[in-house]
Structure formats: structure tokens, C-alpha cells
């Protein structure tokens with residue numbers, strides 16, 4: 001089978017959308033750090049819409065911060081790849097719509113050539129540097145949001161200005177080079193699932209820049225912009241089966257297609273240092289303040305996703321659609337949103353929360369995505385603060401019940417056991433895995449009681465000021481006991497009957 005690339009793209013079946021513009025005329029306006037599946041199915045798709053409308057300034061240089069695999073797959077394809085949008089037809093049969101995306105012009109692998117990445121950030125045409133480096137990529141303390149100057153990658157980068165390896169180090173040295181060349185300031189845009197992601201990025205960049213040069217830090221602070229943004233599209237990891245199925249449908253081999261649901265949302269704070277693409281053409285919304293949208297999305301989508309993932313993974317429900325098909329889990333997730341999360345959300349003009357909730361349940365039921373619960377379960381230490389703990393803090397402060405929120409947290413703690421209810425062992429994929437699994441084994445793994453639950457909640461990088469919270473401890477004890485003794489399904493049924501409340 002021939003490979004998908006600029007020469008073969010003209011042979012695609014008519015039903016496959018593809019670039020109709022001249023890719024050779026495309027300039028590079030965006031440098032993106034962390035060119036994984038999510039970015040390729042979300043921001044790149046919206047950028048493609050702006051380019052297709054005739055604005056050829058916005059080609060993307062994609063940077064991988066660790067592995068060469070994306071570059072290895074896409075370089076041979078001239079940067080082209082397929083976005084497969086998957087859902088079910090009226091009969092419930094899975095279907096997909098294919099779109100070959102042309103926005104990615106160039107791919108770099110930072111460890112191979114860090115200077116090339118700094119050069120790209122400093123280039124005259126670059127207006128925006130965007131990031132999807134996942135929560136842990138900010139090298140910050142998840143509980144407080146502050147950059148950790150003792151993080152090994154940050155320590156390394158402060159000592160190696162020409163070969164930085166963290167996103168933060170790369171950004172600061174890239175900006176330093178840009179200013180040295182007299183180029184105008186740019187926009188730095190986080191697309192990660194962190195609350196106030198633009199502010200988290202700004203504070204990390206400035207903290208690092210202050211260590212490098214105070215004048216540089218001041219210029220960045222006053223001239224660059226760091227808009228916050230809420231991003232939403234479910235993008236499961238591509239499997240070999242997906243590669244084969246997409247290639248078959250294209251009639252050309254695509255080494256790394258990406259998959260996504262039809263749903264797309266992106267609310268961007270409209271604060272840019274210079275030009276930007278008209279991402280509204282691809283479904284984005286420019287808003288004065290993205291933070292209320294982020295809170296809505298992180299608590300409703302990611303909060304319930306993580307709860308569902310830990311419960312589902314422990315019960316042996318391998319994918320989100322299989323998990324949400326369990327009536328007791330579905331009833332719990334619906335009530336969790338309606339009764340515990342929604343009352344903590346700020347009002348947003350025009351937002352119908354009940355419709356948002358029902359639409360989310362339908363998204364979870366999408367049978368064509370096969371989104372693995374273990375995939376969502378990874379990096380819990382980095383995800384829980386913004387997904388679950390903010391809602392919990394708000395409810396605890398107002399003296400409201402937290403049983404359903406606490407069940408998600410209990411399920412995460414239970415997940416640290418490393419073996420599901422069918423006896424299947426799995427790896428805890430988390431930067432804090434070693435400490436957390438040891439902590440679990442010394443505490444909850446021995447017995448569930450006040451002391452062992454308190455020992456877990458004392459883990460400061462995740463729980464911060466929740467350590468010693470008596471109400472939360474009391475809520476967790478019966479839930480953890482139930483998960484350990486009767487399992488996920490029976491615990492869900494009990495919670496749905498109004499039992500197990502502290």
C-alpha cells in the first residue's frame with residue numbers, strides 16, 4: 001500500500017476531505033509543544049478550517065518533547081495525517097468520517113535538536129506557541145500550581161540554556177533568543193486540562209525566567225500574552241486496529257491517524273499579543289474570560305470521566321461506553337453531576353446545564369470510540385486536584401454532602417491497589433506512582449480506618465489543605481470499606497439507594 005503524502009493525497013476516495021489549498025504556500029505561524037493525538041484532533045483541526053478559508057499564515061511546527069514516534073510516523077507523510085470522527089448511525093452501528101489534515105508543516109523532536117525548537121520559537125513568522133504537554137508537563141506542584149524549582153527537569157534546564165528539555169525551559173530560552181533577535185512578542189497558549197491554564201503557564205514561565213534574567217522576566221510579563229482556554233473533545237489513543245482500518249478506507253497507509261468524537265468545544269480568552277487564526281471557523285469561541293468555561297468543563301467532563309474511569313477500571317469495565325452502559329454507574333454519574341457538581345458552578349449566560357449533562361452522558365455512550373478506562377486513570381495525582389478536589393472543597397466549605405464526589409476519590413485510592421476485581425494486575429501510570437503505591441500499601445492496604453484514610457489525605461502534593469479534614473475522612477471510610485469488601489457494582493447500588501453516606 002502506498003503511503004499518505006503530498007504526492008498521493010490526490011488519489012484519496014472522494015468521501016475523504018483533504019487540503020484544497022496550496023500546502024507549499026503555507027507559512028508557519030504556530031509552534032506547538034507536545035504534538036500528541038489530542039492536539040492533532042482538536043487545535044490542528046480548527047486551524048485547518050482557518051487555513052482552508054484562505055489564511056495561509058498558520059501552518060504548524062509540531063514539537064515532541066520526548067519520543068521521536070510522531071515525527072517518525074508523520075515526516076514520511078509530509079506532515080499529513082487523518083482525523084477519523086467516530087460515532088454511531090441511527091441503527092447504533094459505528095461509523096467514521098475521514099478528514100486528512102494539512103496544517104502540520106514540520107515536526108521536531110526536542111531531545112534530538114533543542115536548538116531547532118528555540119529557533120522555531122524565535123522565528124519572525126511565529127505568532128503563537130501553544131502547548132499540550134499534559135498536567136505533569138508544567139513541572140508544578142499540583143496542589144498549589146507553583147513551578148517546582150527543585151523539579152529535576154527544571155534543575156537541568158536552569159543549568160543547560162542551550163539544551164532545555166522541559167516545556168517551560170524551552171519557552172523561556174526560546175523567548176530569550178526571540179528578544180535578542182529583536183522579534184515582536186508572542187502569545188503562549190496552554191491547551192491542557194488545568195484550571196486557569198493560561199495563568200498557570202504564565203506563572204511557571206515567569207518563575208523560571210526570573211532565575212535566568214530579571215529583565216527578560218519583566219519583558220515577558222508585560223509584552224507576551226497567556227490566554228486561558230477550555231478545550232473539549234474526547235480523543236482515545238489510536239490502536240493498531242485503528243491504523244489498519246483508516247488506511248484501508250483511505251487506500252493509503254497512514255502510520256498515525258487520530259480519532260475523535262464529533263463533539264468539539266473550545267472557549268479561548270481573546271487576549272493575543274499579535275494576530276491569531278480565526279479558529280471560530282473551526283467551532284471555537286473567543287470569550288472575554290475563559291475561566292468559568294474551564295471550571296464547567298473540568299468539573300463536569302473531566303471530574304466525571306475520572307470517577308467513571310477508576311470505578312470502571314476496578315470493576316473490569318474496560319471502556320467508557322461499556323462502563324456507562326451499567327445502569328448503576330450511569331445513575332451515579334448522572335446524580336453526581338446534577339446533585340453535587342452543578343450547584344458549585346458559576347452561572348454562564350445561555351448555558352442549559354441539564355442539556356449539557358444529558359449530552360455528556362450521550363458522549364460517554366459513543367460505541368465507536370472504545371476509550372479505555374485505564375487510559376483516563378493515568379496520572380491521577382496530577383488530575384485529581386482540578387477534577388475532583390475543587391468541587392469537594394467548595395461543597396465542604398458550604399457544609400454540603402459529598403458522598404458521590406468522595407466515591408470518585410475513594411475509587412482512585414482503591415485503584416492504587418494495582419489489581420482489579422477480576423484479579424487482573426495493572427501498572428499505576430503516574431509520576432508519583434512509587435510513593436503513592438507504597439503509601440497505599442502501608443495504610444488502606446492494611447485496613448480501612450480513620451488513621452489509614454488520614455494517612456492518604458496527608459499526601460500534600462495532591463491534597464494540600466484537605467489533610468486532616470474530618471468530614472472528608474468520615475465520608476471516605478464507609479465508601480472505601482464497601483469498595484474493598486463488596487466491590488464497585490454493589491457500592492454503586494448502595495450509594496444510589498442513599499446508603500453509605502457519612
Ligand code: CS2
Nearest residue numbers: 231232233234235302305376
Ligand atoms: C480524559 C480527557 O484522559 C483523560 O483524562 O478525561 O482527556 C478527556 O477525554 C478530554 O479532556 C475531553 O475533552
